[in-house]
Amino acid sequence: MSPPRRLSDTAYLSQMLPLPLALPLAELEVGQHLYWHLGNLKIHGQVFLSSWVVIGALLALVFVGTRKLERDPRGLQNFLEFLWDYIRDLAREQIGEKAYRDWLPFIGTLFLFIFVSNWGGALLPWKLISLPHGELGAPTADINTTVALALLVSLAYFYAGLSRKGFRYFEYYVEPTPIMVPFKIVEDFTKPLSLSFRLFGNILADELVVAVLAFLVPLVVPLPAMLLGLFTSAIQALIFATLAAYYIGEAVHESHH
Amino acid sequence: MTPLNTLVFASHGSFGLNLDPFQTNIINLAIVIAILVKFLPGFLGGILQRRREVILAELKDAEESLVHASAALALAQQELSSSKAKADQIRIDGKARAQAIRLEGDHRTIQEMALLKQGADSDVNAEVSRVRDQLRREAARLAIEKALVSLTTKLDSQSQARLIDQSISNLGNA
Numbered sequence: 001m002s003p004p005r006r007l008s009d010t011a012y013l014s015q016m017l018p019l020p021l022a023l024p025l026a027e028l029e030v031g032q033h034l035y036w037h038l039g040n041l042k043i044h045g046q047v048f049l050s051s052w053v054v055i056g057a058l059l060a061l062v063f064v065g066t067r068k069l070e071r072d073p074r075g076l077q078n079f080l081e082f083l084w085d086y087i088r089d090l091a092r093e094q095i096g097e098k099a100y101r102d103w104l105p106f107i108g109t110l111f112l113f114i115f116v117s118n119w120g121g122a123l124l125p126w127k128l129i130s131l132p133h134g135e136l137g138a139p140t141a142d143i144n145t146t147v148a149l150a151l152l153v154s155l156a157y158f159y160a161g162l163s164r165k166g167f168r169y170f171e172y173y174v175e176p177t178p179i180m181v182p183f184k185i186v187e188d189f190t191k192p193l194s195l196s197f198r199l200f201g202n203i204l205a206d207e208l209v210v211a212v213l214a215f216l217v218p219l220v221v222p223l224p225a226m227l228l229g230l231f232t233s234a235i236q237a238l239i240f241a242t243l244a245a246y247y248i249g250e251a252v253h254e255s256h257h
Numbered sequence: 258m259t260p261l262n263t264l265v266f267a268s269h270g271s272f273g274l275n276l277d278p279f280q281t282n283i284i285n286l287a288i289v290i291a292i293l294v295k296f297l298p299g300f301l302g303g304i305l306q307r308r309r310e311v312i313l314a315e316l317k318d319a320e321e322s323l324v325h326a327s328a329a330l331a332l333a334q335q336e337l338s339s340s341k342a343k344a345d346q347i348r349i350d351g352k353a354r355a356q357a358i359r360l361e362g363d364h365r366t367i368q369e370m371a372l373l374k375q376g377a378d379s380d381v382n383a384e385v386s387r388v389r390d391q392l393r394r395e396a397a398r399l400a401i402e403k404a405l406v407s408l409t410t411k412l413d414s415q416s417q418a419r420l421i422d423q424s425i426s427n428l429g430n431a
Contacts, residue, residue: 073312078305085308123290127281130273214282222282226289 032134044142046131051139053124054117087111087241094245099164099252103245106156110149111241114140118203118233122210122226138203138233146200150192153244161251175255191247195240202236 034045065076073081087108091100095107121138129136139145161169173184206229213222278284412420 071316073309078309079301082305082308123286123293125281125283125286128275128283130275132271210282210285214279214285218279218282219284222285223288226285227292230289230293 034131034134044134044144046134046136047139047142047145050120050126050136051117051145054113054120054139057120058112058116083112084108090238090242091245094242095249095252099160099249100245103156103160103248107241107245107248110153110244111237114149114199114240115234115237117145118237119230121203121207122229122233137207140199140236141203141207143196143200146196147192149199149240150196153195153247154188154192156244157247157251160248164252165254169251171255172251172253195243199236199240202232206232 034049035042036045036048037043061076062080065080069077088100088104090111091104091107094100095103117138117140121141126136140149158169161172165171173181206225209225210222210229213225275281
């Protein structure tokens, strides 16, 4: 067991936990990032690395699963078709029969990326690879990732509404009464905010709970939290995709015929 | 823009492996993955197997109904061709009958027209003779009237006597 490497990090933790500082256990880091410099931008390298792994895994899965399509669905093809059915049902239920086809790829991508990110973060032994700074983990445990996803959802539902209804989209703001205008405008800001913070908070909290429990009692005790984490990560992916689809459905919905 | 390798190396420190089993939480991860590997294939595999069976059953149903439908189609096509033949036959018969009826109709029309003409001719003849009779009668009546008028003016006892004599002599000659 190495002594704490960065004193400030351990101090950070000791504010959360009533522990003596000099406890000779594994240290826990929060808020450390592997910074890459791209022009003036500082980007979180560990998020990119794990995102690439997730994206690569998804592409490989889809590529291998659809290489030889048969009428009798077996193995991976059957699994992919099952996923497709699931995502289609989700999108159709939320967006409606008329417009869901346009948004099925977007919703499916969101769901699969978040799901595989979450499960990858919870299941892959990322910490075997040590980085110069920070540590690898679920890409969705970084607020930047979830904010990006949530802003994409905002753009998507604005685009969906405007492209389908033109400027009549803004009738949505005065329905059912014009009193709703300020609330609806505030909603446009709270939607991405709540989407991103919900996902980020859940995944980060899950990782932290597991890390803290593993830090206190290395064996067996973190197991329930890890299994629960798998469950909540799956639910979070579902919630994010469902809400994205719901917002798009709300934007393309025709209230009066 | 800086190339990627300088990007990566710009962050000081280094990449490496961390093999400490407690820091990496590897034991718990192994247990969780083992649990998943044990239970997930059963759960997911069951769903996928059921899905596959449903799809195969639907495919089989579809193939069966395809066979049925093609049999019915063949039957219907056969019926169609036989009814086409029947329809052709009926059409030919009908044409022939129509031709016959038309000919007969023409014939009858011509006959009736002849009859009508005949009737009209006889009507005209009857009218002509009737009118002629009438005219004759009228002429006779007029002649008698004129004769009567001229009789009253021209007749005196002398000429009456002469007329009677003449008439008697005429009678005597006859």
